[in-house]
Amino acid sequence: MKGQVFEILSFLILSIAIIGIIILTRIYLVGGFTQTIGTLFDRHNNEGVRAGINALLATTESRTGKTDLELLGIAAYAGNTTIDFGPGVGKVDVSQEVTWKFDAIYGKQRWHITVPFPDITPDVQIVMVLDSSSSMCYSVPIIAQKVPQLLAALRQSGKKVSMTIYMLPGSVQCCGGFVLSCSPTEFPEKPYFHCRSIDTIQNLCASKVASGLGVQSDEDYGDGLACAIQSGPVEGWKKASIKLAIGSSDELSLGSECGGQNYCCPDISSYPPAISSGSNAINASLTAHVPLFLIQSIDYQDQLRTQCGSICFYESNYYSDCNCNGQTCTCPLDQPQCACTNLVTQFQQGLANATGGQAYVLNSLSGQDVVDKIQSIIDQQKQQRIPSLDIGYPVPSGVNIRVVNVPVPISLAGTFTNATVQEWS
Amino acid sequence: MRGAAMKGQLSYIIKPVSLVVTIVLLLLLYNSISSFGSKEKIAQQDLDTTAASTNTLLVLANSPLCLAYESPASQGQYGNIVDASKLDYFNSNFSSREPNCARSFQYGWRVTVKEISLQNGVTIFSRNWSFGAANFSLDTGINSNVPDFSMPIAIHYSDRLTRPGLMYIHLVSGELEKIAGIIDYSCNLHLQGRLNKTTVQLSTTFPLIFDKNTNSLCQVSKTNACRITDCSLDFNGYKSPGNYLMKISFNGNTEVIQ
Numbered sequence: 313m314k315g316q317v318f319e320i321l322s323f324l325i326l327s328i329a330i331i332g333i334i335i336l337t338r339i340y341l342v343g344g345f346t347q348t349i350g351t352l353f354d355r356h357n358n359e360g361v362r363a364g365i366n367a368l369l370a371t372t373e374s375r376t377g378k379t380d381l382e383l384l385g386i387a388a389y390a391g392n393t394t395i396d397f398g399p400g401v402g403k404v405d406v407s408q409e410v411t412w413k414f415d416a417i418y419g420k421q422r423w424h425i426t427v428p429f430p431d432i433t434p435d436v437q438i439v440m441v442l443d444s445s446s447s448m449c450y451s452v453p454i455i456a457q458k459v460p461q462l463l464a465a466l467r468q469s470g471k472k473v474s475m476t477i478y479m480l481p482g483s484v485q486c487c488g489g490f491v492l493s494c495s496p497t498e499f500p501e502k503p504y505f506h507c508r509s510i511d512t513i514q515n516l517c518a519s520k521v522a523s524g525l526g527v528q529s530d531e532d533y534g535d536g537l538a539c540a541i542q543s544g545p546v547e548g549w550k551k552a553s554i555k556l557a558i559g560s561s562d563e564l565s566l567g568s569e570c571g572g573q574n575y576c577c578p579d580i581s582s583y584p585p586a587i588s589s590g591s592n593a594i595n596a597s598l599t600a601h602v603p604l605f606l607i608q609s610i611d612y613q614d615q616l617r618t619q620c621g622s623i624c625f626y627e628s629n630y631y632s633d634c635n636c637n638g639q640t641c642t643c644p645l646d647q648p649q650c651a652c653t654n655l656v657t658q659f660q661q662g663l664a665n666a667t668g669g670q671a672y673v674l675n676s677l678s679g680q681d682v683v684d685k686i687q688s689i690i691d692q693q694k695q696q697r698i699p700s701l702d703i704g705y706p707v708p709s710g711v712n713i714r715v716v717n718v719p720v721p722i723s724l725a726g727t728f729t730n731a732t733v734q735e736w737s
Numbered sequence: 738m739r740g741a742a743m744k745g746q747l748s749y750i751i752k753p754v755s756l757v758v759t760i761v762l763l764l765l766l767y768n769s770i771s772s773f774g775s776k777e778k779i780a781q782q783d784l785d786t787t788a789a790s791t792n793t794l795l796v797l798a799n800s801p802l803c804l805a806y807e808s809p810a811s812q813g814q815y816g817n818i819v820d821a822s823k824l825d826y827f828n829s830n831f832s833s834r835e836p837n838c839a840r841s842f843q844y845g846w847r848v849t850v851k852e853i854s855l856q857n858g859v860t861i862f863s864r865n866w867s868f869g870a871a872n873f874s875l876d877t878g879i880n881s882n883v884p885d886f887s888m889p890i891a892i893h894y895s896d897r898l899t900r901p902g903l904m905y906i907h908l909v910s911g912e913l914e915k916i917a918g919i920i921d922y923s924c925n926l927h928l929q930g931r932l933n934k935t936t937v938q939l940s941t942t943f944p945l946i947f948d949k950n951t952n953s954l955c956q957v958s959k960t961n962a963c964r965i966t967d968c969s970l971d972f973n974g975y976k977s978p979g980n981y982l983m984k985i986s987f988n989g990n991t992e993v994i995q
Contacts, residue, residue, distance in 0.1 A: 316751065323755040330762040334769045352784055356791045363795065364889030367817035368901055377897025413901050416853045416860040417889045 354712070361714045365733050368417060369718060373409050375401050380410055381720060384701065384731060388429045389724040390552035391697025396601055398549070407703045414704065418735055424704035427720060427731045429697065435553035436690055437545050438475040439602075441510070441536040443561035443609070444493070449486035451560065451609035451674065451682070456490075456498050458679040460505045462686060467504060473690060474504040476545035481511055482530035506546040510536050513543040534565035534589030534663070537604060538596035551724060554693045555602040556669075557593075558686070562609040564659050565589040568652035576652035580659055590659065594666045603669035605689045606660035607682075608653075610674045704734075711736045782910075789844050790886040790908045797848060798890050798904060802838040803827075806893040818891040818899065824850055824866040833871035834965045842918035845870040845964065846908040852892055853901045863900075872962040874911020875943055912941055916983075917954050917964040923985045924968035924992050934986040941981065946974035947994075968992040 369381040376383070376397055386395050387406045395404050414423050440459075442452055459475065466473045483493040490498060499507035510527050517539030518526030527535045537559045549555055564586040570577035577583060597604045657673055664671040670692075672685045707713060718731045797803045797819075804819040804827065827836060835846060847869035854863035887905045894900070919937050926932035943956040947970045953963035954970070972994040975981055984995040 319751060319755070323751075323759070326759060327762055330759075330766055334766055337769055337773060353787060356787055359795070360791060360886075360888050363798070363817045366815075367798075367889050367891040370815060370818050370891045370899060371901045372897060372899045374898075379899065412855050412860060413853070416855075417901065417903065 354714075358714050358716075361735050362716045364417060365716050365718060365735075368413050369731075371413060373404055376404060380406070380413070381718075382723075383409060384427055384720045385722045385728075386551055386724065387701060388427060388720060388722050388729050389432055390434070391429050391432065392552075393698070393701055393703075395552065397551075398600055407701065411703055418737075421705045422736060424707050424734045425701070425731060427701040428729055429700055430722070430725070430727060430729055431697070432722070432725050432727075433470060433472055435550050436471060436473045436556065436693060437547075437549060437553045438473070438556045438558060438690075439537075439540040439545050440475055440477045440558040440560065441533050441540050442477055442479050442492075443533055443559075443563065444480045444482040444484060444530045445563070445567075446484045446486070446492075447562050448492060448560075448609060449484065449490070451562070452492055453486065453488070453490045453498070454679050454682050455560070456507075458683050459686060460500065460502060462683045463502075463505055466687070466690065471690070474545065474547065475506070476540075476547075477505075477507040478510045478513070478536060478540045479507060480527060480530045480532060480536050481509065484530075508546065510539060513539055517542055528585075528589075529566055531561060531563050531567045532565055532589055533559040533561045534586070534591075534593040537593040537663075541593075541596040541600050541602045549600075555600070556605060556689060556693065557597060557602050558605045558607060558689065559593070559660075559663070560607040560609055561660075562656065564652065564656055565593075568656065576655060580655060580662070586659065590663055593663055597667040597669075602667075604663045604667040605669040606664050606671040607685050608656055608660055608671065608673040610676070707734055708736065786844070786908060786910060787886070789841060789910075790846075790906050791888075793839050793841065793844075793846055793908065794848075794886065794888045794904055794906050796839045798888065800838055803836065817889065818893050819850075819902075819904075821892050821894045824892065827868040828866040831868040835869050840921075842922040843915060844908050844910045845873050845914035845917075846906050847871075847873075849905045849907075850890070850892070851903050851905070853903065869907075870909075870914075870964060872913075872964065873907075873909040874913040875956050875958050875960075875962045912943070913954070913956050913962055913964055915939075916941065916945065917966060919983070920954065920970065920985070920992060920994065921967045924966070927968070927987050927992070928990070934984070937983045937985065939981055939983055940979065941975060942978045944974065944976050944978065947972040966992075970994055 369384070370379050372379050373383060378386075383395065383404065383406045387393050393405060393407045395406060396402075397404060410425065414425070440455075442448065442455065444452075455477075459477075463473050463475060477494070477499065479492065479494050483491055485491050494507035494509050499505075501507075514526050517535070527539055537557050541557050564580070564583055566583075566585045566589050568576055570582055580587065593604060596602075657671070661671040663669070670689070672688070674685065675681055713734050713736045716733045716735070718733060719728050720731050721728045798817045799805050801807045804823045806815065806818045806820040806823075808815075830836075835841070847867065850866040851862040852864040854861055856863075885905050885907045887903045890902050890904050892900045892902045916939055919939070923932055923935055941956075943958055946955050946957055946961075947953070947966075948955055948963060949969075951963065951965065952969060953965050954972075955961040955963035969991050970993075971988065971991050986993045986995075
């Protein structure tokens with residue numbers, strides 16, 4: 313009996329040992345081998361995904377000719393997934409561009425991309441158009457003196473502001489010797505501050521307006537703004553910068569004389585040339601997405617707006633009621649300039665409102681007032697930045713996810729960010 | 738007395754049963770180990786084919802001798818960016834054989850490149866290119882059933898026009914590919930002055946012939962499967978399936994096979 317029990321026990325032990333070997337073989341050998349094969353497959357897949365993502369990001373967008381990697385860099389710079397490439401190309405939505413390509417290659421519900429956008433201070437580029445008629449003899453010297461100081465202070469505080477002034481045609485010599493033109497003495501050139509005669513870009517602009525006339529006079533700031541927006545500042549419009557156009561004048565565009573009648577007409581509809589000039593400015597502004605800001609200059613020296621003052625300047629020829637005839641003299645402002653003040657305000661507000669800008673009226677000829685108005689324009693430009701680009705589909709749990717990090721150069725800022733691409737199948 | 742008889746009877750029953758069960762268990766063990774071995778072999782084969790597919794695609798997309806776009810300014814290549822003009826060239830010059838830059842002497846492959854575009858919000862394949870082997874080993878000769886692989890690529894037309902695409906590869910490791918591979922490999926070594934003759938043991942499940950008109954080695958069946966060879970062959974063919982000792986020698990640049 314004892315022997316039989318031992319026999320049965322030894323058989324049981326043998327059976328258990330064989331079954332154990334089978335289980336161990338299954339678990340460790342087969343499992344280990346399967347895992348190795350799986351790892352090798354995964355490596356191949358990972359390499360394929362990595363190479364594929366790099367290739368996809370190297371493909372170009374049809375309208376701009378830029379690669380998706382470049383577009384991501386620009387979007388990161390702008391802090392926005394929609395990039396405005398101006399009137400020729402229009403807006404490009406980077407999310408849509410990347411999405412259709414990744415959907416086509418990896419399929420829907422199969423990928424996700426995150427690109428963190430660094431906190432970048434955008435460039436603020438301003439073109440300013442100045443009326444160069446004699447009544448600007450009060451405002452322009454102050455702008456020439458104070459604006460470069462303001463820009464320097466703003467830049468020191470971290471704002472990347474630059475300005476190009478385009479002076480309308482003319483070269484009136486004001487009392488005190490200031491000439492309403494872009495002489496280096498009056499407007500010292502700086503890397504961030506330039507002054508150019510509108511004549512330097514006039515040919516380009518004239519070819520773009522229906523009339524072919526371009527800027528027509530020293531007070532045609534409507535066409536001047538259109539021209540400045542189309543040409544851009546001296547350094548050219550930069551991608552993803554904040555772009556502004558400022559016009560400054562004390563009269564209606566092309567003058568307040570109601571078409572040479574030398575009196576202020578009752579309403580703006582009586583000034584077809586001014587309406588046309590203003591429309592050109594609005595069209596250029598809306599096309600290029602550059603809002604218009606207007607600063608209505610003061611055309612009198614005393615501080616009470618109800619009183620109309622006089623202009624002091626050098627006039628080589630006959631000038632209306634004041635026959636200076638080759639000498640410096642102080643002439644009273646004539647009726648249109650004084651009577652049209654409110655109409656000018658209305659006209660300039662119309663330009664600003666139509667383009668998302670704002671119109672200001674100078675309250676005094678103190679330099680601080682000019683500085684305050686321009687600083688107010690710059691300060692209200694807050695770029696709406698989003699913290700990151702997040703496109704694709706929610707990452708599921710419980711699936712094998714392949715992650716690829718791709719450096720995205722932000723060439724405009726001289727830095728880079730990392731795109732994290734996740735792909736699963 | 739009855740107890741001793743009972744003990745003897747039990748022993749008679751238990752011992753054969755134990756023997757049978759033990760044999761069954763050993764058979765199970767053998768089966769388990771052998772199935773593991775065959776699974777390993779299949780997996781290994783699939784892995785080899787996968788690796789060969791991926792490698793061939795990577796070589797095609799990244800070697801300037803194949804399709805990789807090479808910037809004239811920097812003379813640099815970029816990962817998986819292929820030159821559209823090279824695709825055109827491959828499409829017209831390698832319509833029925835693999836280009837040498839990515840030739841394998843063990844596998845046969847055919848690559849199809851599809852360009853992807855967006856038209857009216859719908860993704861379409863706007864252009865196709867195809868090159869590589871025209872035929873593959875006949876069914877029973879094919880050793881691997883790994884599905885086709887694809888890899889995303891960028892198709893470079895100009896610096897301002899690069900479109901997305903997919904490069905598909907159909908890769909086969911069959912008898913025809915291997916035998917033609919041996920013949921071509923020997924041919925290439927001979928052309929480099931490194932081989933005059935060799936002998937190879939091989940087996941074929943189809944008769945083999947050499948078609949001088951098309952310079953192709955063919956498996957003969959209802960529909961022939963042929964591969965263009967690198968050298969011109971002096972080969973009378975193998976009339977029937979079986980194992981052969983292939984003797985390769987050269988007469989000038991003609992490969993003589995017996």
